Amino acid sequence: MRLDQTELFKGISEKSYKKIEKCLRLHIMSYKKGETVCHYGNGSDRIGIVLSGRAAIYRTDCNGYESLLENLPEGSVFSEAMSYSSTAGDSILVRSMARSDIAYLDYEKLLLCPTECKSPCAEYGTLRQNLLSLLINRSRLLGERVVVLGCHSIREKLLCFFRLHLKGKEFGKFELPFTWLELATYINTDRSAMMREINLMKRQGLIETNRYTVRVLR
Numbered sequence: 001m002r003l004d005q006t007e008l009f010k011g012i013s014e015k016s017y018k019k020i021e022k023c024l025r026l027h028i029m030s031y032k033k034g035e036t037v038c039h040y041g042n043g044s045d046r047i048g049i050v051l052s053g054r055a056a057i058y059r060t061d062c063n064g065y066e067s068l069l070e071n072l073p074e075g076s077v078f079s080e081a082m083s084y085s086s087t088a089g090d091s092i093l094v095r096s097m098a099r100s101d102i103a104y105l106d107y108e109k110l111l112l113c114p115t116e117c118k119s120p121c122a123e124y125g126t127l128r129q130n131l132l133s134l135l136i137n138r139s140r141l142l143g144e145r146v147v148v149l150g151c152h153s154i155r156e157k158l159l160c161f162f163r164l165h166l167k168g169k170e171f172g173k174f175e176l177p178f179t180w181l182e183l184a185t186y187i188n189t190d191r192s193a194m195m196r197e198i199n200l201m202k203r204q205g206l207i208e209t210n211r212y213t214v215r216v217l218r
Contacts, residue, residue, distance in 0.1 A: 001051050003028075003103045006075050008049060008130050016123040024105040031055075031096035040080045040092040045107045047079045053100025056182070061090045068185040070141065071177050077134045079107055097178070148187055154197045157187040162207070162216050173215040180212075 003009065003026065004017045012020070028051065031037055037048065037055055048055075055072040069092070072078055078094060096102075110131070144164050151157040161183070165174040176183060184191035201207045208215040 001074055003049065003051060006049055006051075006077075007134055008077060008127070010130055011126050012123045012130075020124075020127060024109050026103060026105055028101055028103045031100045031102065033096060033098050035096045037094040037096055037100075037102060038080070040094075047077060047105045047107045047110065048094070049103045049105070050074050050076045050078075051101040051103050053096060053098040054178075055094055055096050055100055055102070056178070057092065057094050058185075059090055059092050066185060067188055068178075068182050070138075070145075071182070071186075073177060077131075077138070097182075145186070154187070154189050154194055155201065157189065158194070158197065158201070161187060162214060165214075166216060171216045171218055173213060176212040176214060 003021070004012070004014070009017055009020075031053075038046075050072050052074060054074065055076070055078070056068055057070040057072065057078065059067050059069050061067075070078075072094070110127070148157050148160050148164070151160050162174075163169070165177075166172045178186070180195065181191050184194045187194070198207070198209065202209065206217060208217065
């Protein structure tokens with residue numbers, strides 16, 4: 001995916017894109033699978049956009065336990081300035097989950113461009129509107145995770161997660177957006193306990209799985 005094909009630059013002409021690209025100090029970095037992209041807490045003012053591969057935001061508590069806060073597939077936007085904050089004893093980082101290319105833009109320049117630039121882009125308002133839409137979508141995804149975590153049992157969490165990915169339908173199939181281990185950390189439970197529950201649900205005829213494809217039967 002090229003940067004000008006992402007949702008952030010939707011509806012922006014090539015001429016304006018070229019100017020914005022230069023103004024916002026665009027640069028692209030590549031990461032290996034498992035490599036740390038950045039740590040939150042250092043006051044970074046960069047916006048990251050996943051152009052290829054996949055990344056994820058993780059929280060590590062004071063005991064070393066990791067939990068998956070957010071999955072970042074291709075096209076996702078992340079930034080410390082518009083995301084989570086660390087609390088005492090924990091840390092938050094972005095990790096590359098596959099070989100990934102990530103573009104970086106200057107967040108402060110994006111906010112101040114109309115007041116500082118002598119000839120601001122005519123489509124700057126579109127860029128800010130696109131950013132707002134991406135933030136609203138991120139808020140929706142975070143809200144969905146809160147709903148999942150609010151369920152009491154592992155089965156309830158799984159069924160809630162499945163329904164969200166089936167867009168509210170009671171049955172059907174979908175592809176997991178990450179691995180089973182990542183799903184366990186996402187719903188904040190032990191992987192072995194989660195897999196035992198999944199196998200029980202399969203024996204009861206509730207679901208079928210084939211690698212990362214899940215089919216909810218009833």
